[in-house]
Amino acid sequence: MSHARNPGTPPDFAALDRLAVNRPATERRAATLTARRSLKNVHQAAWLVNAIRCMDLTTLAGDDTPDRVRRLCAKARRPLADHIVAGLGLEAMPVCGAVCVYPTMVAPAVRALEGSGIPVASVATGFPAGLMPLDLRLAEIRYAVDQGAAEIDIVITRAHVLAADWAALHDEIAAMREACGPAHLKAILATGDLVTLRNVAASSRVAMAAGADFIKTSTGKEGVNATLPVGLVMTRAIRDYAAATGHRVGFKPAGGMKTAKDALNWQILMREELGRDWLEPGLFRLGASSMLGDIERQLDHHVTGRYAAAHRHALA
Numbered sequence: 001m002s003h004a005r006n007p008g009t010p011p012d013f014a015a016l017d018r019l020a021v022n023r024p025a026t027e028r029r030a031a032t033l034t035a036r037r038s039l040k041n042v043h044q045a046a047w048l049v050n051a052i053r054c055m056d057l058t059t060l061a062g063d064d065t066p067d068r069v070r071r072l073c074a075k076a077r078r079p080l081a082d083h084i085v086a087g088l089g090l091e092a093m094p095v096c097g098a099v100c101v102y103p104t105m106v107a108p109a110v111r112a113l114e115g116s117g118i119p120v121a122s123v124a125t126g127f128p129a130g131l132m133p134l135d136l137r138l139a140e141i142r143y144a145v146d147q148g149a150a151e152i153d154i155v156i157t158r159a160h161v162l163a164a165d166w167a168a169l170h171d172e173i174a175a176m177r178e179a180c181g182p183a184h185l186k187a188i189l190a191t192g193d194l195v196t197l198r199n200v201a202a203s204s205r206v207a208m209a210a211g212a213d214f215i216k217t218s219t220g221k222e223g224v225n226a227t228l229p230v231g232l233v234m235t236r237a238i239r240d241y242a243a244a245t246g247h248r249v250g251f252k253p254a255g256g257m258k259t260a261k262d263a264l265n266w267q268i269l270m271r272e273e274l275g276r277d278w279l280e281p282g283l284f285r286l287g288a289s290s291m292l293g294d295i296e297r298q299l300d301h302h303v304t305g306r307y308a309a310a311h312r313h314a315l316a
């Protein structure tokens, strides 16, 4: 995954208010992108394995327990049945990109992933609403890092976006970036709360300028979470930022992605908008709690020619 960095000077906030996003054109592009391109057979299987490598396997539920987290971590270490690994001719078991949990579940996840090389990501800053005093949100970041989280998924204050208070948004994320220390920061924009694609475009730019290592669409708790049009806007902001600064920021769609088809569509978007280099865990993550089950089911079918019952591949 990319390194923490000094993001440089804040963006020209006034220019953000001049941003324009053509929603109909963006929606048309998103629709044709996945319709025109398809990944078949062996290529499809390879991209589904890649989706596993780039997955933040997630549990963010009020009834989470250490046992559930331990089972999820075991799945992140061995996401595919042995016969599927053998049938695909893989040299080794692919492992997930990270396991994403609440702060009090970081410690059991760290213990369960010991020796696997899989990092623990923790949500923080009052996830999912973020409506807590900043000092408490920063303290939560430090707590999660102290517990062993290597990645922090923060939520932004939507009110700053809705008020176009870009300086406040920038300074808040910059403070969170500092509180993360060596951990990497993914900035959740909660795009389903931001009303316009222009706000998504502006928030993306501010978050990257403030030092975010990744920008992430959603908490998974908004009414509307990861959508391809929003993904287009965010990946284009990432592309512009890389062109302007030479720095590559990662992208994480999250929330509502349930199927192997979703995993393929998001990778098609990444390949088309940012290129193959971005389809690596250091620059791309799929935030999902149940998508892995369908991916495994599709790979099982690819290898055996039969569909196993959906529950057989359901997560813990």
Ligand SMILES: O=C[C@H](O)COP(=O)(O)O
Binding pocket: 058, 060, 100, 218, 219, 220, 221, 254, 255, 256, 257, 287, 288, 289, 290, 291
């Ligand atoms: O950050 C990850 C999301 O909360 C996962 O959302 P999901 O449960 O809809 O897959």
